Amino acid sequence: MVIVLFLIILISLFSITHWSLKGYRKKSEEDLGNEGEAKVAASLSKISEYNAIINNSYFSDYAGTHQIDHIYISRRGVFIIETKNISGSIKGDYQDAKWSAFLGKEIHSFINPIKQNEGHIRVIERIIGNRYPIYSIVVFARNNAPYGFDGVINLYSLKSHILGYPEQIESGDVMDISALIKSAIDKNLNHERHVNAIYERERRIENGICPICGGLLIMREGRYGKFLGCENYPRCKFTHRVKKRHSFLKGNLCSWL
Secondary structure, eight states, rough: OOHHHHHHHHHHHHHHHHHHHHHHHHHHHHHHHHHHHHHHHHHHHOSSSSSSEEEEEEEEEEEEEEEEEEEEETTTTEEEEEEEEEOSEEOOOTOEEEEEEETTTTTEEEHHHHHHHHHHHHHHHHHHTTSSSSEEEEEEESSSOSOOOOTTTEEEGHHHHHTTOOOOHHHHHHHHHHHHHHHHHOOTTOHHHHHHHHHHHHHHHHHOOOOOOOOBBBEETTTTEEEEEEEETTOOOOOOOOOGGGTOOSSSSSOOO
């Protein structure tokens, strides 16, 4: 009887622990990005200079939907900030499509944040033009940024990094730039709709359809290898780098070698 009671208690404790840890892991995954962005937003708010800060903004244009973690505007320039709140040792290179975080035996892959932020910069350039200097910053909120990359920094050095730039913008332009960017924010977008739009864009590409104009995607050869281009070029200039997982693309695509 004592043994049976002990086993029941042991099973109950295991079940409670299992579900608690499962719930904790789920919560951590969902909140990880928000926690990192909150840390960066707090750090930006402590910079004592004339500035404008735009956090967690969504934009949509011909290239799709975009979510930008932070835009910091001051006399020093327009800083587009991508936040990564990932544990482990970070490995990657400028040209890699994805970087990896090594934590013990676990390996987590994520989009190359440098490339990711280049796309964000193009979004802002389309809004404010090339009159003002725009800089990319990738912040690792857990202070585990890899060394050797310009603009890839730890959270603790964010303030000093920004203040290291010379003043280049007139004070009166700071709020004008901010107002222009804010006017372009898509208020109908949120995280869920943004993610769904990304999936829909990828689905169209996987099926050989241009996500911009609806034309067929054609396999082309460039100086850097094969890529997918829209049949309506030059009217539509959409291109997409070839990936092995696109082997089932439909339409008039060439077969894979």
